[in-house]
Amino acid sequence: MQTVWKGAISFGLVHVPVKMFTATEDKDIHFRTIHKECGMPISNVRTCSHCGKKVEQDDIVKGFEYEKGKFVIFNEEEIESLKPESAKVIQILDFVSLSDIDPLYYQKPYYLSPDLSGAGAYSLLLEAIKDTGKIGIAKISIRSKSSLAAIRAVGNCLCLETMHYPDEIRPIASVPNLPEQTVVNEKELQMAKLLIEQLTETFQPDKYTDDYRIALTNAIQQKIAGEGVDKITSPSETRSNVIDLMAALQASIEAAKAPPASPPKPKRKSSSKQTKEIV
Numbered sequence: 294m295q296t297v298w299k300g301a302i303s304f305g306l307v308h309v310p311v312k313m314f315t316a317t318e319d320k321d322i323h324f325r326t327i328h329k330e331c332g333m334p335i336s337n338v339r340t341c342s343h344c345g346k347k348v349e350q351d352d353i354v355k356g357f358e359y360e361k362g363k364f365v366i367f368n369e370e371e372i373e374s375l376k377p378e379s380a381k382v383i384q385i386l387d388f389v390s391l392s393d394i395d396p397l398y399y400q401k402p403y404y405l406s407p408d409l410s411g412a413g414a415y416s417l418l419l420e421a422i423k424d425t426g427k428i429g430i431a432k433i434s435i436r437s438k439s440s441l442a443a444i445r446a447v448g449n450c451l452c453l454e455t456m457h458y459p460d461e462i463r464p465i466a467s468v469p470n471l472p473e474q475t476v477v478n479e480k481e482l483q484m485a486k487l488l489i490e491q492l493t494e495t496f497q498p499d500k501y502t503d504d505y506r507i508a509l510t511n512a513i514q515q516k517i518a519g520e521g522v523d524k525i526t527s528p529s530e531t532r533s534n535v536i537d538l539m540a541a542l543q544a545s546i547e548a549a550k551a552p553p554a555s556p557p558k559p560k561r562k563s564s565s566k567q568t569k570e571i572v
Contacts, residue, residue, distance in 0.1 A: 298435055299408065302418065302444070302451075304385035309418055310411035311383070313435075316402040316452060322509045372437065383453065385444065388427040394443060397462060400455040405444075415451065422446045484542040491549040 298313035326335045339348045355372065356364035407415035422429065422445060429444035433453070441456040465471070512522045 294404075297403070298433075300381040300383060301408075301411070302383045302385065302405070302429075302431070304418070304429065307414055307418070308411075309414040310408040311405045311415065311451070312408045313453065314404045314406065316404045320503065320506060322506060322513070383431045383433045383442065383444070385429040385431045387430045388425070389430055390426070391428050391445070394428065394456075398441070398456040399443070400440065400457060402452055402454045404447075405451040405453055419446055419449065419451055422451070478538075481538055481542060484539065484546065488542060488546050488549060491546060 294314040296312045297315055300311065300313075302309040302311055327333065328335055339353070340346065341348055354366050354368055356366045358364050405415075431442045431444055431453075433440055433442045433455070435455070441458055443454045443456055445452055445454070515522055
């Protein structure tokens with residue numbers, strides 16, 4: 294793993310030197326923009342919208358548009374001088390219960406490991422968080438962005454998850470077409486609860502897969518091998534135009550009771566274009 298940040302956790306007078314590592318990775322398939330005629334990548338050249346000149350990296354600075362077409366310019370030294378102490382220190386401000394934090398606030402997780410001679414203090418904080426069941430709320434700056442953060446124990450590792458500030462979250466009142474009051478039929482509500490109970494399981498993250506990425510990866514391998522691309526179609530589902538919500542709930546409950554059907558075996562369909570179809 295590559296270190297993305299290096300500093301220390303501070304709570305009270307305790308100082309814990311740590312290194313930070315990204316806890317997740319981008320698994321998306323990224324395509325390049327290709328010139329159709331010759332099959333080679335198209336380069337993105339930075340040009341000035343005013344004079345049309347090509348701009349080199351050394352000539353690029355940062356600016357804020359305070360009025361249409363008017364900017365104030367900052368150099369790197371000025372930006373660095375404005376960074377808070379949290380640029381090198383994860384300052385824990387409070388400890389709270391996990392249930393107090395709405396998942397809406399969470400952004401991205403990172404792993405923290407002890408740095409230099411900080412193993413003792415790291416282990417102390419880790420065990421204290423485990424035993425109390427609390428979450429540390431801190432401030433941190435990563436790559437010029439200041440964030441709130443939650444620090445918790447994941448196994449034998451401290452995990453930091455960046456969080457949105459409250460003013461970064463749009464108010465629910467701005468969402469259109471929300472009902473002012475929820476009015477439901479009591480029998481339908483009981484059926485909906487029963488359906489939820491039947492579909493409730495222990496969370497097992499390994500059972501969920503990115504089907505599109507898997508299909509795209511297979512298609513890339515087929516293209517590399519000079520083959521056609523399999524067309525993936527979802528198993529057909531029997532759907533009826535049920536207007537009666539009660540009937541739809543009942544049918545859903547009955548379907549939830551039934552054992553899961555075995556996935557259909559792929560069938561290969563030959564053609565002159567070497568295409569294959571899974572039905």
